[in-house]
Amino acid sequence: ILLLEGDPAALDRLVSQGKLSVTGDRVNEEVTTSEMVAIEAVIGESSPLIGWTAQRLALYDRFNVNLLAVSRRGQRLDRRLAKVELRLGDVVVLQGNATTMPETLRGLGCLPLAERPILLGSVRKGIVPVVILALAMLTTAVGLLPVPVAFFAAAVGIVLFKVIPLRDVYQSLDGPILVMLAVLIPVSDSLRTTGATALVAAELARFGTILPAPGALTLILVAAMAVTPFLNNAATVLVMAPVASEFAADLGYRPEAFLMAVAIGAGCDFLTPIGHQCNTLVMGPGGYRFSDYPRLGLPLSFLVVIVAVPMLAIVWPMN
Structure with a gap:
């Protein structure tokens, strides 16, 4: 003993x-x-x-x-x-x-x-999840399966090989988050299919014609950040990328910096728990409220804009 x-x-x-x-x-x-x-x-x-x-x-x-x-x-x-x-x-x-x-x-x-989870002497199956993750990444990299299907299959494999007990899987499901995501999916689709987001983006592009080059780039970046809470990041890129490309062409600029601004803006929603899946996933475990996100997200968004705009202009010259 x-x-x-x-x-x-x-x-x-x-x-x-x-x-x-x-x-x-x-x-x-x-x-x-x-x-x-x-x-x-x-x-x-x-x-x-x-x-x-x-x-x-x-x-x-x-x-x-x-x-x-x-x-x-x-x-x-x-x-x-x-x-x-x-x-x-x-x-x-x-x-x-x-x-x-x-x-x-x-x-x-x-x-x-x-x-209290007791981890002492827990069963060691470290190689199994690594192999499952590698297979999921390989199948998506070569194009055999789409990303959602491959990683959902990986999650099922984790359960089938008893790496995680089924009881722990059920306990990890966050009901409010699942309901919120289910509600947001049709809302996002309706905004995209009715043309509401395209109309807003077009109006922003019309206003951007009177701005200098850094201001126009900032406008596209901020617009992408503003649209992301209502759509997921992939849908935001699909909506904003054509607008950014046409916007750059109308002003006589090269599109690379504007397209990258869309990519950065779509992935940098720090103001809400619904703009990015990472924000949503930590909401339940962290016990955060909706108002907690803008408290830190607003200064972080300003920091992203201040750093990203000049860096984009340096790496991808607009003229």
Whole structure:
């Protein structure tokens, strides 16, 4: 029996490579690994655990849960968990069946705080996701499959090879984000098919004829940034690229700088959570609100414009 202390990632590797057991293999054979859950909880005032150790209480035999950790304010516990006498206010990590864990916590008089993933000794299948990712990238690079199909198939392969438990996949699905994306897709298509975005872009191009070359380039860049929240970045390029090319031709400029301005503007929406898929994906896990994006996104957008316009003019001369 070893008592180890160190970096979590290093402990994870050590437990896995050394084939050590964290819970003593005391897991009900009828319960699969994907059905096990570890909950951090605090021992309440009426808990039957107070004054008892896990060993004396026969915690696993009576309640079918494993005691994985104990934390006590102001004290450093260096003895075996089974021999730690539990007290009021102790924070414990208990592992058991996800279905019965809420009822078990109520019976033990513990208040749940958060679910804690236990990575120590996790199954190592690092080569499998790397191979799946490489195959997905290869099929898209040679043109065998479109990008959405290839990477959706890669996600399915990750689940089929049990790299990620199916239960974790379901927990990772963010319902509000999925609904928001589903609503935005027809809105984006309607703006594009009705010609609304093309009309706005044409009016901006008409106004740009009175501007100097840097101002015209800035206008196209800002216009692409303004359209991106209403369309995805690919649709923004499809709408704005022809406008930028014709706009440059009407003013007698070369189109390269204007087309690159469209590409930069379409990929630099920092003002909303819906203009780019990366903005949307971090909204749920980060707990962000819509108003959080412009607080940092507005100065960042100004910075992109200030840096991009002169650099574009230098790398791709307009005259």
